[in-house]
Amino acid sequence: NAGVTQTPKFQVLKTGQSMTLQCAQDMNHEYMSWYRQDPGMGLRLIHYSVGAGITDQGEVPNGYNVSRSTTEDFPLRLLSAAPSQTSVYFCASSYSAKGNEQFFGPGTRLTVL
Amino acid sequence: GNSVTQMEGPVTLSEEAFLTINCTYTATGYPSLFWYVQYPGEGLQLLLKATKADDKGSNKGFEATYRKETTSFHLEKGSVQVSDSAVYFCALPLKTSYDKVIFGPGTSLSVIP
Numbered sequence: 001n002a003g004v005t006q007t008p009k010f011q012v013l014k015t016g017q018s019m020t021l022q023c024a025q026d027m028n029h030e031y032m033s034w035y036r037q038d039p040g041m042g043l044r045l046i047h048y049s050v051g052a053g054i055t056d057q058g059e060v061p062n063g064y065n066v067s068r069s070t071t072e073d074f075p076l077r078l079l080s081a082a083p084s085q086t087s088v089y090f091c092a093s094s095y096s097a098k099g100n101e102q103f104f105g106p107g108t109r110l111t112v113l
Numbered sequence: 114g115n116s117v118t119q120m121e122g123p124v125t126l127s128e129e130a131f132l133t134i135n136c137t138y139t140a141t142g143y144p145s146l147f148w149y150v151q152y153p154g155e156g157l158q159l160l161l162k163a164t165k166a167d168d169k170g171s172n173k174g175f176e177a178t179y180r181k182e183t184t185s186f187h188l189e190k191g192s193v194q195v196s197d198s199a200v201y202f203c204a205l206p207l208k209t210s211y212d213k214v215i216f217g218p219g220t221s222l223s224v225i226p
Contacts, residue, residue: 004156040218041218042202042216042217042218042219043157043202043216045214090156090157092156092157100206101147101159101162102157102159102206102214103158104149104156104157104158105156106154106155106156107155107156
């Protein structure tokens, strides 16, 4: 199993550009989520999904969209990048959302100029 | 409300020193507790866990005991190695909500030869 994969590993954007961060898992996990990690802030939940076709907002959803058309994929879209979105983004998955171990991808380091 | 308090670093130790990273939590009921580790340039991975009071989780020489009376889950290792240099996160997965794994802010550990 590849586990949780994320692409790209690094990305530089200009303010106002859009892009999609890709996330895929091959463990047949129902629950997937996106976090951002900023110095001194820990991990903050952006969006999550409890299954294909179902998504919901986390604590910092503004400026991001998600969709979940398949169990395997959970892309994160930045519609109009802003410097405040400079961060490291992690995708995670778990068998279920309630109290289970989450498996994390290697992260995408995004810089918005 | 639910929260995790974790000692902030950075922590610098010499090889073979004893390590303690404190973690306390506030939660309703009796949640599971996790420690995750993030090695440089990588995503988080589960280090150990405990699912009920008085449980001791252990892995790679690290241990943590779930103390209900003090609401704590301190991470310990008797003799750290350079390869243990990483960021350690205490985490509280909530069994009553789909949208929450509460992570502590992380403790950066550097072990010098």
